[in-house]
Amino acid sequence: MNNPVVLVYSHRQDVRERIMTAVGRRPAPDVGRIDFLECASVADVLMAIDDRVADVVILDGEAQPTGGIGISRQIHQEALAIPPIVLTVRRAADRWLATWAGADDILVHPLDPVIAAETVATLLRKLPVPVPTGAAGSV
Template sequence: MTDATVLVYSHRPEVREAVRTAVGRRPAADVGPLTWVECETGDEVITAVDLGGIDLCILDGEAQPTGGLALSRQMREEVLDPPALCVLIARQPDRWLAHWSLADGTLPFPIDPLTAPGVVAELLREHADRPPVVRRR
């Protein structure tokens, strides 16, 4: 697999850093190296995705004022060919919200550095194997 660009979104810099640190620059031998894009606001996320080149978004479900769950749902419904979407959830009972958000995957927060790279690598592989979306006129 070629290089991948991963966007990490949270209004809290320590959450963005925890994700980057746990996943690292190369989550698997066949994935990466990763380029990280950090976003602090929901508007920054939408702008970055609209510009293209993002392979995976990791979205903080508890970000303020726009939560990552809502952003995931918005992108799934409004972006023709969205990147892979992963949401951070702090409570296991919130998994139903992750399902509602139409995210491709979830990561628990605090993030586990033993499992996070595998989840990210699998989401990137699945995204790379997906056929491109073609607009019909």
């Protein structure tokens, strides 16, 4: 069985590292180990969404030239399948922008590792359980 994939977008490598470190490779014992998919461009994020490779998406709201808030809004308007989206922001007051953009949750910098891990774990727990190959319709 494959590990869940958490896409992390920011144009800055150090921000992606801080997000991944805060979430951790095992955000909760019941969700198991996760894999990270790092994206530094909007095109990479949109391709991953179209290819449905991400189980959870974490977008940097402060990324340049396109921030995560705009990308989240675009995904909600254009994508056929929308994974849970978390936005990282610098100010808790930006929660309304995250809501407008359709985000499922926000994380505020500096990231709290306990909150970051629990946020991702909660979203992973809500995902549908995949049906094992050959189990559906077997006679």
